[in-house]
Amino acid sequence: MATKVELFYDVLSPYSWFAFETLCRYRGPWNLDLYFRPFFLGGLMNLAGNKPPMTVPNKAQYMQHDLQRGAEYFKVPLRNISDPVKTLFEKGSLPAMRFVTAVAKEKPTFVEEVSRQFWWRLWHHDEDITEAESFKEVGERAGLSKEDIQQCLEMLKTTAVKEKLKKETEYAYEKGAFGSPYIIAHANGEEHCFFGSDRFPILAMVLKKKWIGPDPLSPSELDGSMTSKL
Numbered sequence: 685m686a687t688k689v690e691l692f693y694d695v696l697s698p699y700s701w702f703a704f705e706t707l708c709r710y711r712g713p714w715n716l717d718l719y720f721r722p723f724f725l726g727g728l729m730n731l732a733g734n735k736p737p738m739t740v741p742n743k744a745q746y747m748q749h750d751l752q753r754g755a756e757y758f759k760v761p762l763r764n765i766s767d768p769v770k771t772l773f774e775k776g777s778l779p780a781m782r783f784v785t786a787v788a789k790e791k792p793t794f795v796e797e798v799s800r801q802f803w804w805r806l807w808h809h810d811e812d813i814t815e816a817e818s819f820k821e822v823g824e825r826a827g828l829s830k831e832d833i834q835q836c837l838e839m840l841k842t843t844a845v846k847e848k849l850k851k852e853t854e855y856a857y858e859k860g861a862f863g864s865p866y867i868i869a870h871a872n873g874e875e876h877c878f879f880g881s882d883r884f885p886i887l888a889m890v891l892k893k894k895w896i897g898p899d900p901l902s903p904s905e906l907d908g909s910m911t912s913k914l
Protein backbone atom coordinates (compact mmCIF):
# COMPACT_ATOMS: atom_id res chain seq x y z
CA MET A 685 0.00 0.00 0.00
CA ALA A 686 1.26 3.48 -0.83
CA THR A 687 2.35 5.72 2.05
CA LYS A 688 0.60 9.07 2.26
CA VAL A 689 3.06 11.94 2.60
CA GLU A 690 1.99 15.59 2.68
CA LEU A 691 4.43 18.35 1.79
CA PHE A 692 3.58 21.84 3.03
CA TYR A 693 5.65 24.47 1.29
CA ASP A 694 5.99 28.00 0.02
CA VAL A 695 7.97 28.67 -3.17
CA LEU A 696 9.75 31.52 -1.38
CA SER A 697 11.55 28.88 0.67
CA PRO A 698 14.71 27.53 -0.98
CA TYR A 699 15.00 24.57 1.40
CA SER A 700 11.49 23.59 0.35
CA TRP A 701 12.74 23.19 -3.22
CA PHE A 702 15.24 20.60 -1.99
CA ALA A 703 12.54 18.69 -0.10
CA PHE A 704 10.08 18.93 -3.00
CA GLU A 705 12.47 17.48 -5.60
CA THR A 706 13.68 14.79 -3.22
CA LEU A 707 10.15 13.62 -2.41
CA CYS A 708 9.24 13.66 -6.11
CA ARG A 709 12.27 11.45 -6.83
CA TYR A 710 11.37 9.01 -4.04
CA ARG A 711 7.70 8.81 -5.02
CA GLY A 712 8.29 5.64 -7.04
CA PRO A 713 11.07 3.97 -5.03
CA TRP A 714 9.25 4.46 -1.70
CA ASN A 715 5.74 4.05 -3.16
CA LEU A 716 4.60 7.43 -1.87
CA ASP A 717 1.17 8.93 -2.29
CA LEU A 718 2.51 12.47 -2.36
CA TYR A 719 0.18 15.39 -1.57
CA PHE A 720 1.33 18.91 -2.38
CA ARG A 721 -0.02 21.38 0.17
CA PRO A 722 0.98 24.93 -0.78
CA PHE A 723 0.75 27.37 2.13
CA PHE A 724 1.84 30.94 2.91
CA LEU A 725 5.06 31.02 4.90
CA GLY A 726 4.66 34.67 5.97
CA GLY A 727 1.28 33.88 7.51
CA LEU A 728 2.62 30.76 9.19
CA MET A 729 5.53 32.71 10.69
CA ASN A 730 3.02 35.17 12.21
CA LEU A 731 0.79 32.40 13.57
CA ALA A 732 3.75 30.54 15.06
CA GLY A 733 5.42 33.66 16.45
CA ASN A 734 8.51 32.74 14.42
CA LYS A 735 10.71 34.99 12.31
CA PRO A 736 12.47 34.31 9.01
CA PRO A 737 16.02 32.97 9.46
CA MET A 738 17.24 35.66 7.05
CA THR A 739 16.42 38.31 9.68
CA VAL A 740 19.15 36.95 11.98
CA PRO A 741 22.44 38.26 10.52
CA ASN A 742 24.55 35.18 11.29
CA LYS A 743 21.84 32.84 9.99
CA ALA A 744 21.52 34.89 6.80
CA GLN A 745 25.26 34.65 6.24
CA TYR A 746 25.28 30.94 7.04
CA MET A 747 22.38 30.31 4.66
CA GLN A 748 24.20 31.94 1.75
CA HIS A 749 26.82 29.17 1.95
CA ASP A 750 24.53 26.41 3.15
CA LEU A 751 22.13 26.87 0.24
CA GLN A 752 24.95 26.50 -2.26
CA ARG A 753 26.13 23.32 -0.57
CA GLY A 754 22.52 22.12 -0.47
CA ALA A 755 22.05 22.81 -4.18
CA GLU A 756 25.08 20.67 -4.96
CA TYR A 757 24.05 17.89 -2.59
CA PHE A 758 20.38 17.76 -3.66
CA LYS A 759 21.21 18.32 -7.35
CA VAL A 760 18.79 21.23 -7.51
CA PRO A 761 19.84 24.21 -9.69
CA LEU A 762 19.39 26.81 -6.94
CA ARG A 763 21.47 29.99 -6.99
CA ASN A 764 21.56 32.80 -4.48
CA ILE A 765 19.36 35.76 -5.31
CA SER A 766 20.80 39.23 -5.82
CA ASP A 767 18.56 41.27 -3.51
CA PRO A 768 17.15 38.99 -0.79
CA VAL A 769 15.68 41.83 1.27
CA LYS A 770 13.60 43.18 -1.59
CA THR A 771 12.71 39.76 -3.01
CA LEU A 772 11.93 37.88 0.20
CA PHE A 773 10.60 40.59 2.50
CA GLU A 774 9.28 43.45 0.36
CA LYS A 775 7.83 41.45 -2.54
CA GLY A 776 7.20 38.13 -0.81
CA SER A 777 5.16 35.21 -2.06
CA LEU A 778 1.51 35.92 -1.26
CA PRO A 779 0.32 36.43 -4.87
CA ALA A 780 2.43 33.50 -6.09
CA MET A 781 1.02 31.17 -3.45
CA ARG A 782 -2.49 32.36 -4.30
CA PHE A 783 -1.78 31.48 -7.92
CA VAL A 784 -0.55 28.00 -6.88
CA THR A 785 -3.70 27.64 -4.76
CA ALA A 786 -5.88 28.60 -7.73
CA VAL A 787 -4.08 25.98 -9.82
CA ALA A 788 -4.61 23.43 -7.03
CA LYS A 789 -8.34 24.14 -7.16
CA GLU A 790 -8.76 24.25 -10.92
CA LYS A 791 -6.01 22.07 -12.40
CA PRO A 792 -4.59 20.01 -9.53
CA THR A 793 -2.37 17.85 -11.72
CA PHE A 794 -0.38 20.97 -12.65
CA VAL A 795 0.48 22.01 -9.08
CA GLU A 796 3.75 20.09 -9.12
CA GLU A 797 5.08 21.68 -12.30
CA VAL A 798 3.74 25.16 -11.54
CA SER A 799 5.47 25.07 -8.14
CA ARG A 800 8.71 23.84 -9.71
CA GLN A 801 8.58 26.62 -12.30
CA PHE A 802 8.16 29.24 -9.55
CA TRP A 803 11.31 27.91 -7.86
CA TRP A 804 13.18 27.94 -11.15
CA ARG A 805 12.09 31.51 -11.75
CA LEU A 806 12.95 32.85 -8.32
CA TRP A 807 15.78 30.64 -7.15
CA HIS A 808 17.60 30.02 -10.41
CA HIS A 809 16.84 32.95 -12.71
CA ASP A 810 16.45 35.54 -9.93
CA GLU A 811 13.24 36.79 -11.56
CA ASP A 812 10.02 38.27 -10.25
CA ILE A 813 7.25 36.05 -8.86
CA THR A 814 4.70 38.74 -8.01
CA GLU A 815 3.40 40.08 -11.34
CA ALA A 816 0.64 38.69 -13.57
CA GLU A 817 3.17 38.46 -16.45
CA SER A 818 5.37 36.24 -14.28
CA PHE A 819 2.45 33.95 -13.50
CA LYS A 820 1.68 33.68 -17.21
CA GLU A 821 5.23 32.59 -17.94
CA VAL A 822 5.21 30.12 -15.08
CA GLY A 823 1.88 28.70 -16.26
CA GLU A 824 3.08 28.39 -19.85
CA ARG A 825 6.29 26.65 -18.82
CA ALA A 826 4.26 24.28 -16.67
CA GLY A 827 2.08 23.38 -19.66
CA LEU A 828 -1.15 25.11 -18.68
CA SER A 829 -3.29 26.37 -21.55
CA LYS A 830 -3.75 30.14 -22.02
CA GLU A 831 -7.40 29.78 -20.96
CA ASP A 832 -6.47 27.95 -17.76
CA ILE A 833 -3.82 30.54 -16.93
CA GLN A 834 -6.34 33.32 -17.42
CA GLN A 835 -8.85 31.55 -15.22
CA CYS A 836 -6.30 31.04 -12.44
CA LEU A 837 -5.26 34.71 -12.71
CA GLU A 838 -8.85 35.77 -12.22
CA MET A 839 -9.33 33.31 -9.39
CA LEU A 840 -6.37 34.44 -7.33
CA LYS A 841 -8.23 37.61 -6.37
CA THR A 842 -11.31 35.73 -5.18
CA THR A 843 -12.27 35.19 -1.55
CA ALA A 844 -12.44 31.44 -2.21
CA VAL A 845 -8.75 31.24 -3.14
CA LYS A 846 -7.63 33.65 -0.41
CA GLU A 847 -9.57 31.65 2.19
CA LYS A 848 -8.26 28.32 0.89
CA LEU A 849 -4.63 29.47 1.26
CA LYS A 850 -5.38 30.89 4.71
CA LYS A 851 -7.00 27.62 5.79
CA GLU A 852 -4.07 25.54 4.51
CA THR A 853 -1.69 27.78 6.45
CA GLU A 854 -3.79 27.53 9.60
CA TYR A 855 -4.02 23.78 9.18
CA ALA A 856 -0.23 23.47 8.92
CA TYR A 857 0.12 25.61 12.04
CA GLU A 858 -2.36 23.40 13.92
CA LYS A 859 -0.26 20.41 12.88
CA GLY A 860 2.76 22.02 14.51
CA ALA A 861 4.44 23.79 11.56
CA PHE A 862 6.62 26.84 12.19
CA GLY A 863 8.52 27.00 8.90
CA SER A 864 8.91 25.48 5.46
CA PRO A 865 9.21 22.73 4.30
CA TYR A 866 6.94 20.80 6.66
CA ILE A 867 6.27 17.15 5.97
CA ILE A 868 3.58 14.92 7.45
CA ALA A 869 4.08 11.22 6.81
CA HIS A 870 1.24 8.83 7.62
CA ALA A 871 2.63 5.52 8.78
CA ASN A 872 1.68 2.86 11.34
CA GLY A 873 -1.59 4.65 12.03
CA GLU A 874 0.25 7.82 13.11
CA GLU A 875 1.22 11.19 11.70
CA HIS A 876 4.95 11.85 11.75
CA CYS A 877 5.89 15.51 11.30
CA PHE A 878 9.22 16.81 10.04
CA PHE A 879 10.59 20.31 9.52
CA GLY A 880 13.30 20.84 6.92
CA SER A 881 14.90 19.19 3.93
CA ASP A 882 17.51 17.56 6.15
CA ARG A 883 15.27 15.00 7.88
CA PHE A 884 15.14 12.38 5.11
CA PRO A 885 17.28 9.73 6.83
CA ILE A 886 14.92 9.93 9.82
CA LEU A 887 11.83 9.91 7.61
CA ALA A 888 13.26 6.76 5.98
CA MET A 889 13.71 5.15 9.38
CA VAL A 890 10.09 5.92 10.31
CA LEU A 891 8.79 4.57 6.99
CA LYS A 892 11.14 1.56 7.19
CA LYS A 893 12.57 2.50 3.79
CA LYS A 894 16.13 2.86 2.58
CA TRP A 895 17.60 6.35 2.18
CA ILE A 896 20.27 6.34 -0.51
CA GLY A 897 20.82 10.07 -0.83
CA PRO A 898 18.83 12.79 -2.58
CA ASP A 899 18.77 11.12 -6.00
CA PRO A 900 17.69 7.47 -5.69
CA LEU A 901 17.88 6.89 -9.45
CA SER A 902 21.50 7.94 -9.51
CA PRO A 903 22.92 7.41 -6.02
CA SER A 904 26.38 8.71 -5.27
CA GLU A 905 29.08 6.52 -3.76
CA LEU A 906 29.35 9.17 -1.08
CA ASP A 907 25.83 8.33 0.12
CA GLY A 908 27.28 5.04 1.33
CA SER A 909 24.42 2.85 0.17
CA MET A 910 25.45 1.83 -3.33
CA THR A 911 25.05 -1.86 -2.69
CA SER A 912 21.79 -1.64 -0.75
CA LYS A 913 18.35 -2.15 -2.19
CA LEU A 914 15.63 0.43 -1.64
Ligand SMILES: N[C@@H](CCC(=O)N[C@@H](CS)C(=O)NCC(=O)O)C(=O)O
Nearest residue numbers: 697698699737862863864880881882
Ligand atom coordinates in the same frame (compact mmCIF):
# COMPACT_ATOMS: atom_id res chain seq x y z
N1 LIG B 1 17.50 22.91 8.45
C1 LIG B 1 16.41 23.14 7.53
C2 LIG B 1 16.21 24.62 7.42
C3 LIG B 1 14.93 24.98 6.68
C4 LIG B 1 14.67 26.47 6.78
O1 LIG B 1 15.49 27.24 7.28
N2 LIG B 1 13.50 26.90 6.32
C5 LIG B 1 13.12 28.29 6.46
C6 LIG B 1 12.44 28.78 5.21
S1 LIG B 1 13.57 28.69 3.84
C7 LIG B 1 12.19 28.41 7.63
O2 LIG B 1 10.99 28.33 7.49
N3 LIG B 1 12.77 28.56 8.81
C8 LIG B 1 12.04 28.62 10.05
C9 LIG B 1 12.95 28.35 11.21
O3 LIG B 1 14.15 28.08 11.00
O4 LIG B 1 12.47 28.40 12.34
C10 LIG B 1 16.77 22.50 6.18
O5 LIG B 1 17.93 22.15 5.98
O6 LIG B 1 15.89 22.35 5.34
